[in-house]
Amino acid sequence: ILNVEQSPQSLHVQEGDSTNFTCSFPSSNFYALHWYRWETAKSPEALFVMTLNGDEKKKGRISATLNTKEGYSYLYIKGSQPEDSATYLCAFTTNAGKSTFGDGTTLTVKP
Amino acid sequence: DAGVIQSPRHEVTEMGQEVTLRCKPISGHNSLFWYRQTMMRGLELLIYFNNNVPIDDSGMPEDRFSAKMPNASFSTLKIQPSEPRDSAVYFCASSLGGNRGPGANVLTFGAGSRLTVL
Numbered sequence: 001i002l003n004v005e006q007s008p009q010s011l012h013v014q015e016g017d018s019t020n021f022t023c024s025f026p027s028s029n030f031y032a033l034h035w036y037r038w039e040t041a042k043s044p045e046a047l048f049v050m051t052l053n054g055d056e057k058k059k060g061r062i063s064a065t066l067n068t069k070e071g072y073s074y075l076y077i078k079g080s081q082p083e084d085s086a087t088y089l090c091a092f093t094t095n096a097g098k099s100t101f102g103d104g105t106t107l108t109v110k111p
Numbered sequence: 112d113a114g115v116i117q118s119p120r121h122e123v124t125e126m127g128q129e130v131t132l133r134c135k136p137i138s139g140h141n142s143l144f145w146y147r148q149t150m151m152r153g154l155e156l157l158i159y160f161n162n163n164v165p166i167d168d169s170g171m172p173e174d175r176f177s178a179k180m181p182n183a184s185f186s187t188l189k190i191q192p193s194e195p196r197d198s199a200v201y202f203c204a205s206s207l208g209g210n211r212g213p214g215a216n217v218l219t220f221g222a223g224s225r226l227t228v229l
Contacts, residue, residue: 034216034217042222049214093213097206097216102153103153
């Protein structure tokens, strides 16, 4: 059974705070790691595709890094806004396209 | 494209009844996935198809669950007979798939079908 773990499970921050959370995954047979953003009452939407060790991707105030040798990825949000409130999922994806998801980190940003 | 379309959005049924959930993937996507979301287990993969062929059904909980993909634009997930513990949100997702690199494996999700079995 593939183990994809995310921490923390939930996070409450004040507007303007910067925050980060972790996704850990098996370091062997790595192909890709995907990050998704899942807002309440919506469906998960893709944020980043991470493939190479040392990758760093950025979209606005959100960025992610990847360490395939030790099996972890960090997602950072700079200057959190209430609209960043969502569950952030990572998915370990094989070259056959099968994605195994972590349980997610639920972020709540208070105004 | 209208995205991945699932129906019904909500279904309430009684224990023992047959439930059929439907999915239309994005046109041109070659891979289709059925996931189940519960509080206890998060998003768990039930089954996925490549080019209409089931590749991995190891996540299907038991024989009461079956899935088909008769053509590239339609898939069903059937539960017969349904039980209260099947209550969950069932998501269908599709991706380009194939050997086109990691970006082609990004999933586009449907809105989900919320199933309640009484």
